[in-house]
Amino acid sequence: MRAVVQRVSRASVEVDGDTVGRIGAGFVVLLGVARGDAEADAAWLAEKVLGLRVFEDDGGKMNRSVVDVRGGLLVVSQFTLLADCRAGRRPSFAGAAEPAEAERLYERFVGILRSSDLEIATGVFRAMMQVSLVNDGPVTLLLDSRKAF
Numbered sequence: 001m002r003a004v005v006q007r008v009s010r011a012s013v014e015v016d017g018d019t020v021g022r023i024g025a026g027f028v029v030l031l032g033v034a035r036g037d038a039e040a041d042a043a044w045l046a047e048k049v050l051g052l053r054v055f056e057d058d059g060g061k062m063n064r065s066v067v068d069v070r071g072g073l074l075v076v077s078q079f080t081l082l083a084d085c086r087a088g089r090r091p092s093f094a095g096a097a098e099p100a101e102a103e104r105l106y107e108r109f110v111g112i113l114r115s116s117d118l119e120i121a122t123g124v125f126r127a128m129m130q131v132s133l134v135n136d137g138p139v140t141l142l143l144d145s146r147k148a149f
Contacts, residue, residue, distance in 0.1 A: 001041045001105065001145045002081040004030040007054055011074045011133035013123040020129075021121030026071030027052075028133050031109060032081030033102035034095055034146070041145035042105050046112035048148070049073070054139050062139075072119035076131055077106050099126060 005027050012022040029049060055064040055071070066073065079102065083091035096102065103125045114120050123129045 001037050001045045002032045003045055003143045005049060005141045007136045007139035009134045009136045013076055014130045015124045015127045020124055021074050023072030023074045023119055023121050027066055027073050029073060029075045030078040031075055031106060032078050033097040033105045034082050035097050037097060037105055039108060042108040043112060044148050045143060045145050046109050048143055050116055067116060073113055074121045075110050076123040077125050
């Protein structure tokens with residue numbers, strides 16, 4: 001699994017002009033599921049996101065997690081994170097998981113986040129979405145569960 005994690009002051013996602021998810025301060029997580037990903041990838045990535053210490057403490061140092069600051073998380077599926085752009089000009093998405101498996105692991109990832117008792121919002125799996133956010137910092141991190149083990 002790959003994730004782009006952005007610390008935000010606010011974010012929302014729309015589908016067909018309707019807001020389907022919105023958070024205040026916290027993280028936007030753009031999530032891509034790769035072929036061969038498993039429950040362990042979802043668990044590792046969710047725990048990593050919840051534990052990242054990129055929010056400032058009273059001394060101005062990045063020392064608090066999203067859990068510590070009681071932030072929100074907006075999770076948006078994004079298979080394009082698995083694009084292979086090495087050859088030619090058209091990306092190959094052969095590395096992305098099949099939709100049914102990707103949705104299952106996406107929902108597993110979101111379920112683990114929900115157990116944190118934080119505000120969790122999502123987009124709509126496989127929908128065309130418009131994501132709006134204010135990147136705070138900016139702080140943007142790239143996580144890959146395949147580089148974890």
